[in-house]
Amino acid sequence: MQILISSLLVALSVFSIEAKPHIASRIVGGEFYKPNEYPFMVGLGNVTSDGYDPICGGSIITPNHVITAAHCTVNLTANKIVVLLETHDRKRPNSKDGVIEVARIQQHPKFNYGTAFNDIAIVTVASPIKFNKNIGRVCLLRPGLDLTGKTVTVLGYGRERFEGSMITRPKKLDTTVISNAKCRADWYPDKSINSTQLCTHSDGEASCKGDSGGPLVLRVPKTNEYTLVGVVSYGILGCTDDIPDVNTRVASFIPWIEEQIADSGVAGKPCYS
Template sequence: MFTSIFLILTVSSLHCCLAGAINRVKEIRCDCGIRNEGKRHLGIGDNVKTEFAGNHAWPWMTSIVNVSLPHDPVAYCGATLINNQYILTAGHCIPDMQTSGLGNFRVWIGTNFITDLASDFDDYLDLEISEIKSHPKFDFETAEYDVALIKVSEPIKFSKRVRPICLTQPEENTLVGKIGVITGWGSLTLTTPTEEELKESDVVIVTNEECKKNYTTVDIPVLDTMLCGSVMTLDGQDPCKGDSGGPLMLKVKNRITQIGIISHGQGCSSPAFPTIFSRMSKFIEWIQQNTQDALYCRGSF
Protein backbone atom coordinates (compact mmCIF):
# COMPACT_ATOMS: atom_id res chain seq x y z
CA MET A 1 0.00 0.00 0.00
CA PHE A 2 1.38 3.42 -0.86
CA THR A 3 2.12 5.74 2.01
CA SER A 4 1.67 9.24 0.64
CA ILE A 5 -1.22 10.56 -1.40
CA PHE A 6 -0.83 14.29 -1.95
CA LEU A 7 -4.12 15.15 -0.27
CA ILE A 8 -4.93 17.32 2.79
CA LEU A 9 -6.29 14.75 5.32
CA THR A 10 -0.95 12.92 -9.30
CA VAL A 11 -6.50 2.74 -42.73
CA SER A 12 -6.62 -0.17 -40.12
CA SER A 13 -9.57 -1.05 -37.96
CA LEU A 14 -7.62 0.23 -34.96
CA HIS A 15 -7.09 3.56 -36.71
CA CYS A 16 -10.79 3.65 -37.51
CA CYS A 17 -11.81 3.05 -33.90
CA LEU A 18 -9.39 5.59 -32.46
CA ALA A 19 -10.51 8.21 -34.95
CA GLY A 20 -14.11 7.49 -33.99
CA ALA A 21 -13.32 7.97 -30.33
CA ILE A 22 -11.78 11.36 -31.02
CA ASN A 23 -14.67 12.46 -33.23
CA ARG A 24 -17.18 11.79 -30.47
CA VAL A 25 -16.33 15.06 -28.72
CA LYS A 26 -17.86 18.37 -29.76
CA GLU A 27 -15.44 21.13 -30.73
CA ILE A 28 -15.73 24.91 -30.99
CA ARG A 29 -13.48 27.62 -32.38
CA CYS A 30 -11.02 28.35 -29.60
CA ASP A 31 -7.45 27.49 -28.64
CA CYS A 32 -6.31 25.14 -25.90
CA GLY A 33 -2.90 25.10 -24.27
CA ILE A 34 -1.99 28.75 -24.83
CA ARG A 35 -0.28 30.00 -21.70
CA ASN A 36 0.08 33.65 -20.80
CA GLU A 37 3.25 35.61 -20.28
CA GLY A 38 4.36 35.67 -16.71
CA LYS A 39 7.62 34.34 -15.36
CA ARG A 40 7.99 32.31 -12.20
CA HIS A 41 9.49 34.20 -9.32
CA LEU A 42 11.23 33.34 -6.10
CA GLY A 43 9.48 33.93 -2.83
CA ILE A 44 9.16 32.54 0.67
CA GLY A 45 6.61 29.82 1.34
CA ASP A 46 6.40 28.61 4.93
CA ASN A 47 9.88 30.04 5.59
CA VAL A 48 11.33 28.11 2.64
CA LYS A 49 12.59 29.58 -0.64
CA THR A 50 9.88 28.73 -3.15
CA GLU A 51 9.25 29.21 -6.88
CA PHE A 52 5.87 30.77 -7.53
CA ALA A 53 4.10 30.84 -10.90
CA GLY A 54 3.70 34.00 -12.94
CA ASN A 55 0.27 35.54 -12.43
CA HIS A 56 -2.27 33.95 -14.82
CA ALA A 57 0.54 32.06 -16.60
CA TRP A 58 -1.44 28.80 -16.50
CA PRO A 59 -5.07 29.77 -17.33
CA TRP A 60 -6.40 26.20 -17.00
CA MET A 61 -5.03 25.74 -13.50
CA THR A 62 -7.86 25.03 -11.08
CA SER A 63 -8.12 24.64 -7.34
CA ILE A 64 -10.74 22.56 -5.58
CA VAL A 65 -11.16 24.74 -2.50
CA ASN A 66 -12.47 23.70 0.89
CA VAL A 67 -14.76 26.54 1.99
CA SER A 68 -16.23 24.87 5.07
CA LEU A 69 -14.64 27.48 7.36
CA PRO A 70 -15.98 31.02 6.78
CA HIS A 71 -13.34 33.45 5.44
CA ASP A 72 -10.67 30.73 5.47
CA PRO A 73 -10.59 28.95 2.07
CA VAL A 74 -8.06 26.13 1.82
CA ALA A 75 -6.59 24.54 -1.31
CA TYR A 76 -7.71 20.91 -1.15
CA CYS A 77 -6.72 19.42 -4.52
CA GLY A 78 -5.51 20.71 -7.85
CA ALA A 79 -7.23 20.20 -11.20
CA THR A 80 -7.19 21.41 -14.80
CA LEU A 81 -9.88 22.90 -17.02
CA ILE A 82 -10.23 20.67 -20.11
CA ASN A 83 -13.44 21.97 -21.74
CA ASN A 84 -16.33 24.31 -21.03
CA GLN A 85 -17.92 22.13 -18.34
CA TYR A 86 -15.40 19.77 -16.77
CA ILE A 87 -12.21 19.85 -14.75
CA LEU A 88 -9.83 16.91 -14.49
CA THR A 89 -8.40 15.78 -11.15
CA ALA A 90 -7.21 12.73 -9.20
CA GLY A 91 -9.66 10.02 -8.17
CA HIS A 92 -8.33 9.86 -4.62
CA CYS A 93 -9.46 13.46 -4.05
CA ILE A 94 -13.11 12.44 -4.36
CA PRO A 95 -14.03 10.15 -1.40
CA ASP A 96 -13.36 12.73 1.34
CA MET A 97 -15.22 15.37 -0.65
CA GLN A 98 -18.27 13.12 -0.84
CA THR A 99 -18.03 12.24 2.85
CA SER A 100 -17.67 15.88 3.91
CA GLY A 101 -20.35 17.06 1.49
CA LEU A 102 -19.85 18.63 -1.93
CA GLY A 103 -21.34 21.87 -0.63
CA ASN A 104 -18.15 22.37 1.37
CA PHE A 105 -16.08 22.63 -1.82
CA ARG A 106 -15.89 25.13 -4.67
CA VAL A 107 -14.00 25.22 -7.95
CA TRP A 108 -11.77 28.28 -8.41
CA ILE A 109 -10.39 29.08 -11.87
CA GLY A 110 -8.51 32.16 -13.04
CA THR A 111 -6.51 33.09 -9.95
CA ASN A 112 -3.11 32.27 -8.50
CA PHE A 113 -4.33 33.02 -4.97
CA ILE A 114 -6.35 30.87 -2.57
CA THR A 115 -7.29 33.36 0.08
CA ASP A 116 -10.35 35.21 1.30
CA LEU A 117 -8.82 38.26 -0.36
CA ALA A 118 -8.40 36.60 -3.78
CA SER A 119 -11.07 38.90 -5.25
CA ASP A 120 -8.72 41.81 -4.48
CA PHE A 121 -6.22 40.28 -6.94
CA ASP A 122 -8.40 38.70 -9.62
CA ASP A 123 -11.83 38.53 -11.14
CA TYR A 124 -11.84 34.73 -10.93
CA LEU A 125 -14.50 32.06 -11.37
CA ASP A 126 -15.98 30.57 -8.19
CA LEU A 127 -18.18 27.65 -9.20
CA GLU A 128 -20.27 24.99 -7.50
CA ILE A 129 -19.81 21.30 -8.20
CA SER A 130 -22.62 19.76 -10.21
CA GLU A 131 -21.47 16.16 -10.75
CA ILE A 132 -18.50 13.88 -10.13
CA LYS A 133 -17.37 11.00 -12.35
CA SER A 134 -14.62 8.83 -10.87
CA HIS A 135 -12.96 6.16 -12.95
CA PRO A 136 -14.81 2.90 -12.19
CA LYS A 137 -11.52 0.99 -11.86
CA PHE A 138 -9.93 3.37 -9.36
CA ASP A 139 -8.19 1.39 -6.61
CA PHE A 140 -7.39 3.37 -3.46
CA GLU A 141 -4.85 0.77 -2.29
CA THR A 142 -2.66 0.89 -5.42
CA ALA A 143 -3.76 4.30 -6.83
CA GLU A 144 -4.34 2.66 -10.20
CA TYR A 145 -6.79 4.57 -12.44
CA ASP A 146 -6.39 7.62 -10.19
CA VAL A 147 -8.47 9.99 -12.30
CA ALA A 148 -11.81 11.79 -11.97
CA LEU A 149 -13.92 14.37 -13.76
CA ILE A 150 -15.83 17.13 -12.00
CA LYS A 151 -18.65 18.94 -13.79
CA VAL A 152 -19.17 22.52 -12.69
CA SER A 153 -22.53 24.18 -12.12
CA GLU A 154 -22.57 26.30 -15.28
CA PRO A 155 -20.82 26.40 -18.68
CA ILE A 156 -17.55 28.31 -18.64
CA LYS A 157 -16.87 31.19 -21.00
CA PHE A 158 -13.22 31.14 -22.04
CA SER A 159 -11.03 34.23 -21.81
CA LYS A 160 -7.36 35.11 -21.63
CA ARG A 161 -7.36 34.23 -17.94
CA VAL A 162 -9.56 31.12 -18.20
CA ARG A 163 -8.66 28.71 -20.97
CA PRO A 164 -8.46 24.87 -21.25
CA ILE A 165 -5.30 22.82 -21.48
CA CYS A 166 -4.69 20.51 -24.45
CA LEU A 167 -4.83 16.73 -24.03
CA THR A 168 -2.80 15.79 -27.12
CA GLN A 169 -0.54 12.89 -26.15
CA PRO A 170 3.06 12.63 -27.45
CA GLU A 171 4.44 9.26 -28.50
CA GLU A 172 5.16 7.22 -25.36
CA ASN A 173 8.73 6.42 -26.43
CA THR A 174 9.60 10.13 -26.63
CA LEU A 175 8.73 11.09 -23.05
CA VAL A 176 11.72 9.83 -21.03
CA GLY A 177 14.20 12.61 -20.38
CA LYS A 178 11.77 15.39 -21.26
CA ILE A 179 11.39 18.28 -18.82
CA GLY A 180 7.83 18.80 -17.62
CA VAL A 181 6.24 21.43 -15.38
CA ILE A 182 4.05 20.80 -12.35
CA THR A 183 1.89 23.41 -10.61
CA GLY A 184 -0.13 23.48 -7.41
CA TRP A 185 -0.93 25.06 -4.08
CA GLY A 186 0.29 22.11 -2.01
CA SER A 187 2.29 22.38 1.18
CA LEU A 188 6.07 22.19 1.30
CA THR A 189 6.07 19.43 3.93
CA LEU A 190 3.57 16.91 5.26
CA THR A 191 3.16 18.91 8.48
CA THR A 192 2.63 22.42 7.07
CA PRO A 193 -0.45 24.09 5.56
CA THR A 194 -1.09 24.40 1.86
CA GLU A 195 0.15 27.53 0.10
CA GLU A 196 -2.01 30.55 -0.74
CA GLU A 197 -0.10 31.31 -3.98
CA LEU A 198 0.36 28.97 -6.95
CA LYS A 199 3.77 27.27 -7.11
CA GLU A 200 5.48 25.68 -10.09
CA SER A 201 8.48 23.41 -10.53
CA ASP A 202 10.31 21.39 -13.19
CA VAL A 203 10.54 17.60 -13.24
CA VAL A 204 12.36 15.22 -15.57
CA ILE A 205 10.41 12.19 -16.77
CA VAL A 206 12.03 8.85 -15.91
CA THR A 207 11.26 5.29 -16.94
CA ASN A 208 8.89 3.20 -14.88
CA GLU A 209 11.72 0.70 -14.43
CA GLU A 210 13.90 3.39 -12.85
CA CYS A 211 10.97 4.53 -10.76
CA LYS A 212 10.35 1.02 -9.41
CA LYS A 213 13.86 0.60 -7.99
CA ASN A 214 13.20 2.25 -4.63
CA TYR A 215 9.42 1.94 -4.58
CA THR A 216 9.68 -1.85 -4.44
CA THR A 217 11.45 -1.46 -1.09
CA VAL A 218 8.38 0.24 0.39
CA ASP A 219 5.84 -1.99 -1.37
CA ILE A 220 4.42 0.74 -3.61
CA PRO A 221 3.57 -0.52 -7.11
CA VAL A 222 4.46 1.41 -10.26
CA LEU A 223 2.02 0.24 -12.92
CA ASP A 224 1.52 0.80 -16.65
CA THR A 225 -1.21 3.37 -15.96
CA MET A 226 1.38 5.49 -14.14
CA LEU A 227 4.19 7.84 -15.14
CA CYS A 228 7.12 9.03 -13.02
CA GLY A 229 9.00 12.31 -12.77
CA SER A 230 11.89 13.49 -10.58
CA VAL A 231 12.71 16.98 -9.37
CA MET A 232 15.58 18.61 -11.25
CA THR A 233 17.64 19.79 -8.27
CA LEU A 234 18.21 18.76 -4.67
CA ASP A 235 16.16 21.72 -3.47
CA GLY A 236 13.45 21.20 -6.11
CA GLN A 237 9.83 21.10 -5.03
CA ASP A 238 8.12 17.75 -5.31
CA PRO A 239 4.33 17.62 -5.03
CA CYS A 240 3.04 17.37 -1.48
CA LYS A 241 -0.33 17.38 0.27
CA GLY A 242 -2.83 19.55 -1.56
CA ASP A 243 -1.09 19.13 -4.94
CA SER A 244 -3.02 15.98 -5.86
CA GLY A 245 -4.96 16.25 -9.10
CA GLY A 246 -2.75 18.95 -10.58
CA PRO A 247 -1.07 18.58 -13.97
CA LEU A 248 2.22 17.36 -15.33
CA MET A 249 2.62 19.47 -18.48
CA LEU A 250 4.77 19.47 -21.61
CA LYS A 251 5.07 21.92 -24.46
CA VAL A 252 4.17 20.16 -27.71
CA LYS A 253 4.10 22.12 -30.99
CA ASN A 254 3.83 25.47 -29.19
CA ARG A 255 0.90 24.30 -27.07
CA ILE A 256 0.86 23.09 -23.49
CA THR A 257 -0.53 19.59 -23.12
CA GLN A 258 -1.20 17.54 -20.00
CA ILE A 259 0.55 14.17 -19.87
CA GLY A 260 0.03 13.32 -16.20
CA ILE A 261 -2.10 13.91 -13.10
CA ILE A 262 -0.32 14.28 -9.75
CA SER A 263 -1.15 11.12 -7.82
CA HIS A 264 1.13 9.89 -5.03
CA GLY A 265 4.62 9.07 -3.81
CA GLN A 266 6.76 8.47 -0.73
CA GLY A 267 6.78 11.57 1.43
CA CYS A 268 7.50 14.99 -0.11
CA SER A 269 10.69 16.18 -1.82
CA SER A 270 12.41 12.82 -1.46
CA PRO A 271 15.10 12.55 -4.18
CA ALA A 272 15.10 8.75 -4.00
CA PHE A 273 11.39 8.52 -4.83
CA PRO A 274 10.11 10.21 -8.01
CA THR A 275 6.57 11.52 -8.02
CA ILE A 276 4.04 9.08 -9.47
CA PHE A 277 1.48 10.52 -11.89
CA SER A 278 -1.55 8.99 -13.58
CA ARG A 279 -0.50 8.48 -17.21
CA MET A 280 -2.88 10.57 -19.30
CA SER A 281 -2.54 8.50 -22.47
CA LYS A 282 -4.30 5.62 -20.70
CA PHE A 283 -7.41 7.70 -19.95
CA ILE A 284 -8.11 9.74 -23.09
CA GLU A 285 -10.90 7.52 -24.36
CA TRP A 286 -12.55 7.37 -20.92
CA ILE A 287 -12.42 11.18 -20.70
CA GLN A 288 -13.96 11.53 -24.15
CA GLN A 289 -16.72 9.06 -23.38
CA ASN A 290 -17.64 10.85 -20.15
CA THR A 291 -17.65 14.44 -21.43
CA GLN A 292 -20.05 14.10 -24.34
CA ASP A 293 -22.11 17.04 -23.12
CA ALA A 294 -19.14 19.44 -23.16
CA LEU A 295 -17.46 21.61 -25.79
CA TYR A 296 -13.71 21.29 -26.43
CA CYS A 297 -11.41 23.67 -28.21
CA ARG A 298 -10.29 22.45 -31.61
CA GLY A 299 -7.16 20.33 -31.43
CA SER A 300 -7.65 19.37 -27.79
CA PHE A 301 -6.80 15.77 -28.66
Protein backbone atom coordinates (compact mmCIF):
# COMPACT_ATOMS: atom_id res chain seq x y z
CA MET A 1 0.00 0.00 0.00
CA GLN A 2 2.48 2.70 -0.99
CA ILE A 3 1.09 6.23 -0.77
CA LEU A 4 -0.20 8.10 -3.83
CA ILE A 5 2.02 7.25 -6.82
CA SER A 6 0.71 8.42 -10.20
CA SER A 7 1.30 6.28 -13.27
CA LEU A 8 3.44 9.04 -14.77
CA LEU A 9 5.75 9.21 -11.77
CA VAL A 10 6.15 5.61 -10.64
CA ALA A 11 9.83 5.48 -11.56
CA LEU A 12 10.46 8.75 -9.74
CA SER A 13 8.55 8.21 -6.53
CA VAL A 14 9.79 4.65 -6.04
CA PHE A 15 13.30 5.71 -7.07
CA SER A 16 13.20 3.30 -10.02
CA ILE A 17 12.85 0.41 -7.62
CA GLU A 18 10.71 -1.40 -10.16
CA ALA A 19 13.68 -1.32 -12.52
CA LYS A 20 15.79 -3.23 -10.03
CA PRO A 21 15.39 -6.97 -9.40
CA HIS A 22 12.68 -7.83 -6.88
CA ILE A 23 12.25 -4.33 -5.47
CA ALA A 24 9.24 -2.00 -5.15
CA SER A 25 7.66 0.03 -2.37
CA ARG A 26 4.13 -1.11 -1.05
CA ILE A 27 -0.56 -1.57 1.49
CA VAL A 28 -1.99 -4.92 0.58
CA GLY A 29 -4.42 -6.09 3.24
CA GLY A 30 -5.01 -3.85 6.23
CA GLU A 31 -8.25 -1.90 6.62
CA PHE A 32 -9.69 1.51 5.81
CA TYR A 33 -9.47 3.94 8.69
CA LYS A 34 -11.79 6.69 9.89
CA PRO A 35 -11.45 10.34 8.85
CA ASN A 36 -9.14 12.31 11.14
CA GLU A 37 -7.89 9.17 12.88
CA TYR A 38 -4.35 10.10 11.85
CA PRO A 39 -4.44 13.90 11.40
CA PHE A 40 -0.71 14.14 10.77
CA MET A 41 -0.75 12.19 7.53
CA VAL A 42 -0.51 14.18 4.28
CA GLY A 43 0.08 13.56 0.61
CA LEU A 44 2.65 15.03 -1.72
CA GLY A 45 1.60 16.04 -5.21
CA ASN A 46 3.59 16.77 -8.34
CA VAL A 47 2.47 20.07 -9.91
CA THR A 48 1.10 19.64 -13.46
CA SER A 49 -0.63 21.86 -15.99
CA ASP A 50 -3.95 20.47 -14.75
CA GLY A 51 -3.21 20.90 -11.05
CA TYR A 52 -1.26 18.07 -9.43
CA ASP A 53 -0.74 14.32 -9.44
CA PRO A 54 -0.43 12.57 -6.04
CA ILE A 55 2.94 10.85 -5.76
CA CYS A 56 3.88 10.06 -2.15
CA GLY A 57 2.92 10.34 1.49
CA GLY A 58 4.31 12.36 4.36
CA SER A 59 3.82 13.32 8.00
CA ILE A 60 3.41 16.74 9.59
CA ILE A 61 6.05 17.29 12.29
CA THR A 62 5.66 21.07 12.81
CA PRO A 63 3.23 23.62 11.33
CA ASN A 64 5.93 24.42 8.77
CA HIS A 65 7.53 21.04 8.10
CA VAL A 66 6.63 17.67 6.62
CA ILE A 67 8.84 14.59 6.67
CA THR A 68 8.90 12.19 3.72
CA ALA A 69 11.21 9.86 1.80
CA ALA A 70 14.11 11.35 -0.13
CA HIS A 71 13.30 9.26 -3.19
CA CYS A 72 9.94 11.03 -3.42
CA THR A 73 11.70 14.33 -4.09
CA VAL A 74 14.37 13.22 -6.56
CA ASN A 75 14.59 15.63 -9.52
CA LEU A 76 11.75 17.77 -8.15
CA THR A 77 12.14 21.40 -7.12
CA ALA A 78 10.02 23.16 -4.53
CA ASN A 79 7.78 24.78 -7.15
CA LYS A 80 6.96 21.32 -8.52
CA ILE A 81 5.56 19.89 -5.29
CA VAL A 82 2.52 20.64 -3.12
CA VAL A 83 1.47 19.25 0.24
CA LEU A 84 -2.06 17.83 0.21
CA LEU A 85 -4.22 18.18 3.31
CA GLU A 86 -7.83 17.06 3.85
CA THR A 87 -7.13 14.07 1.63
CA HIS A 88 -9.13 11.34 3.34
CA ASP A 89 -11.43 10.74 0.37
CA ARG A 90 -9.76 11.39 -2.97
CA LYS A 91 -13.08 11.14 -4.83
CA ARG A 92 -13.94 14.50 -3.28
CA PRO A 93 -11.77 17.40 -4.40
CA ASN A 94 -9.68 19.13 -1.78
CA SER A 95 -10.64 22.62 -0.74
CA LYS A 96 -8.31 25.39 -1.85
CA ASP A 97 -6.92 25.51 1.68
CA GLY A 98 -6.01 21.85 1.42
CA VAL A 99 -3.30 22.40 -1.18
CA ILE A 100 -0.19 23.98 0.37
CA GLU A 101 2.69 25.26 -1.74
CA VAL A 102 6.25 24.27 -0.85
CA ALA A 103 9.10 26.70 -0.14
CA ARG A 104 12.01 24.30 0.24
CA ILE A 105 13.01 20.65 -0.06
CA GLN A 106 15.88 19.42 2.11
CA GLN A 107 16.86 15.98 0.91
CA HIS A 108 19.43 14.07 2.91
CA PRO A 109 22.79 14.80 1.22
CA LYS A 110 23.90 11.18 1.59
CA PHE A 111 20.75 9.63 0.17
CA ASN A 112 21.87 6.67 -1.92
CA TYR A 113 19.58 5.90 -4.83
CA GLY A 114 20.81 2.34 -5.16
CA THR A 115 20.82 1.17 -1.54
CA ALA A 116 18.07 3.54 -0.32
CA PHE A 117 20.25 4.47 2.66
CA ASN A 118 19.36 7.88 4.16
CA ASP A 119 15.99 7.85 2.40
CA ILE A 120 14.60 10.90 4.20
CA ALA A 121 13.72 14.51 3.34
CA ILE A 122 12.20 17.54 5.04
CA VAL A 123 9.68 19.63 3.09
CA THR A 124 9.15 23.21 4.30
CA VAL A 125 5.76 24.63 3.34
CA ALA A 126 5.33 28.16 2.00
CA SER A 127 2.63 29.02 4.54
CA PRO A 128 2.03 27.48 7.99
CA ILE A 129 -0.34 24.55 8.24
CA LYS A 130 -3.27 25.49 10.45
CA PHE A 131 -3.87 22.86 13.08
CA ASN A 132 -7.42 21.91 14.06
CA LYS A 133 -9.30 18.75 15.04
CA ASN A 134 -8.68 17.35 11.56
CA ILE A 135 -5.06 18.37 11.02
CA GLY A 136 -2.17 18.09 13.46
CA ARG A 137 1.37 16.89 13.91
CA VAL A 138 2.96 13.64 15.00
CA CYS A 139 5.72 13.43 17.59
CA LEU A 140 9.05 11.74 16.89
CA LEU A 141 10.73 8.88 18.71
CA ARG A 142 14.13 9.56 20.24
CA PRO A 143 16.92 6.98 19.87
CA GLY A 144 17.30 4.19 22.38
CA LEU A 145 14.08 2.14 22.24
CA ASP A 146 14.40 -1.36 20.79
CA LEU A 147 11.36 -1.77 18.56
CA THR A 148 12.00 -5.42 17.62
CA GLY A 149 8.82 -7.44 18.05
CA LYS A 150 6.62 -4.40 18.57
CA THR A 151 3.43 -3.78 16.60
CA VAL A 152 3.51 -0.65 14.48
CA THR A 153 1.06 0.79 11.95
CA VAL A 154 1.76 1.82 8.36
CA LEU A 155 -0.60 4.24 6.61
CA GLY A 156 -1.17 4.87 2.91
CA TYR A 157 -3.21 5.24 -0.27
CA GLY A 158 -1.16 2.66 -2.13
CA ARG A 159 -2.48 -0.08 -4.34
CA GLU A 160 -4.25 -3.08 -2.84
CA ARG A 161 -2.48 -5.36 -5.30
CA PHE A 162 0.58 -4.83 -7.47
CA GLU A 163 -1.27 -4.35 -10.78
CA GLY A 164 -4.26 -2.65 -9.17
CA SER A 165 -5.31 1.01 -9.03
CA MET A 166 -4.56 3.49 -6.30
CA ILE A 167 -7.24 3.54 -3.60
CA THR A 168 -9.17 6.74 -2.92
CA ARG A 169 -9.43 6.32 0.85
CA PRO A 170 -6.40 5.53 3.03
CA LYS A 171 -5.78 2.25 4.79
CA LYS A 172 -3.86 1.21 7.84
CA LEU A 173 -1.94 -1.97 8.40
CA ASP A 174 -0.68 -3.28 11.72
CA THR A 175 2.66 -4.98 11.18
CA THR A 176 5.57 -6.23 13.28
CA VAL A 177 9.10 -4.88 13.53
CA ILE A 178 11.71 -7.56 12.90
CA SER A 179 15.41 -7.47 13.68
CA ASN A 180 17.79 -6.01 11.14
CA ALA A 181 19.72 -9.27 11.22
CA LYS A 182 16.68 -11.24 10.05
CA CYS A 183 15.80 -8.55 7.53
CA ARG A 184 19.33 -8.59 6.16
CA ALA A 185 19.24 -12.37 5.81
CA ASP A 186 15.85 -12.27 4.06
CA TRP A 187 16.97 -9.62 1.55
CA TYR A 188 20.46 -11.02 0.87
CA PRO A 189 21.93 -10.70 -1.76
CA ASP A 190 19.50 -8.21 -3.32
CA LYS A 191 19.86 -5.44 -0.76
CA SER A 192 22.02 -4.27 2.12
CA ILE A 193 20.28 -3.27 5.35
CA ASN A 194 21.92 -0.92 7.84
CA SER A 195 21.18 0.43 11.32
CA THR A 196 19.36 3.52 10.00
CA GLN A 197 16.67 1.30 8.49
CA LEU A 198 13.73 -0.40 10.18
CA CYS A 199 12.15 -3.58 8.81
CA THR A 200 8.59 -4.81 9.23
CA HIS A 201 6.73 -7.96 8.20
CA SER A 202 3.17 -9.29 8.26
CA ASP A 203 1.89 -12.62 6.95
CA GLY A 204 -0.26 -12.06 3.87
CA GLU A 205 -0.11 -8.25 4.07
CA ALA A 206 2.31 -5.54 2.98
CA SER A 207 2.60 -1.95 1.80
CA CYS A 208 2.46 -1.33 -1.98
CA LYS A 209 2.98 1.15 -4.81
CA GLY A 210 1.98 4.60 -3.57
CA ASP A 211 2.89 4.30 0.12
CA SER A 212 6.40 5.76 -0.19
CA GLY A 213 7.24 8.52 2.26
CA GLY A 214 4.24 7.78 4.43
CA PRO A 215 4.23 7.21 8.18
CA LEU A 216 5.08 4.14 10.23
CA VAL A 217 3.80 4.85 13.73
CA LEU A 218 3.88 3.28 17.18
CA ARG A 219 1.13 3.80 19.75
CA VAL A 220 2.67 4.91 23.05
CA PRO A 221 0.81 3.17 25.91
CA LYS A 222 1.51 5.95 28.43
CA THR A 223 -0.15 8.67 26.34
CA ASN A 224 -2.24 6.54 23.95
CA GLU A 225 -0.86 8.71 21.15
CA TYR A 226 1.11 7.81 18.05
CA THR A 227 4.77 8.52 17.52
CA LEU A 228 6.57 8.42 14.19
CA VAL A 229 9.16 5.65 14.09
CA GLY A 230 9.62 5.17 10.37
CA VAL A 231 9.17 6.54 6.85
CA VAL A 232 8.07 4.03 4.20
CA SER A 233 11.00 3.37 1.86
CA TYR A 234 10.66 0.15 -0.19
CA GLY A 235 9.52 -3.45 -0.42
CA ILE A 236 9.64 -6.35 -2.83
CA LEU A 237 8.29 -6.03 -6.36
CA GLY A 238 4.82 -7.55 -6.51
CA CYS A 239 3.63 -6.32 -3.10
CA THR A 240 3.85 -9.72 -1.46
CA ASP A 241 4.85 -10.75 2.05
CA ASP A 242 7.77 -12.86 0.82
CA ILE A 243 10.38 -10.37 2.05
CA PRO A 244 10.12 -7.69 4.77
CA ASP A 245 9.29 -4.06 4.03
CA VAL A 246 12.09 -1.58 4.66
CA ASN A 247 11.55 1.83 6.27
CA THR A 248 13.82 4.71 7.21
CA ARG A 249 14.40 4.66 10.99
CA VAL A 250 13.42 8.18 12.12
CA ALA A 251 15.26 8.01 15.46
CA SER A 252 18.56 7.64 13.58
CA PHE A 253 18.08 11.06 12.01
CA ILE A 254 16.91 13.24 14.91
CA PRO A 255 19.98 15.58 14.86
CA TRP A 256 19.71 15.93 11.08
CA ILE A 257 15.97 16.64 11.26
CA GLU A 258 16.51 19.33 13.89
CA GLU A 259 19.28 20.90 11.79
CA GLN A 260 17.07 21.05 8.71
CA ILE A 261 14.25 22.67 10.63
CA ALA A 262 16.65 25.26 12.08
CA ASP A 263 18.13 25.94 8.63
CA SER A 264 14.75 26.25 6.92
CA GLY A 265 14.33 29.87 7.99
CA VAL A 266 10.92 29.40 9.62
CA ALA A 267 9.91 28.51 13.16
CA GLY A 268 9.32 24.95 14.13
CA LYS A 269 10.24 22.49 16.84
CA PRO A 270 9.24 18.85 16.73
CA CYS A 271 7.71 17.15 19.74
CA TYR A 272 9.00 13.86 21.13
CA SER A 273 7.33 10.85 22.69
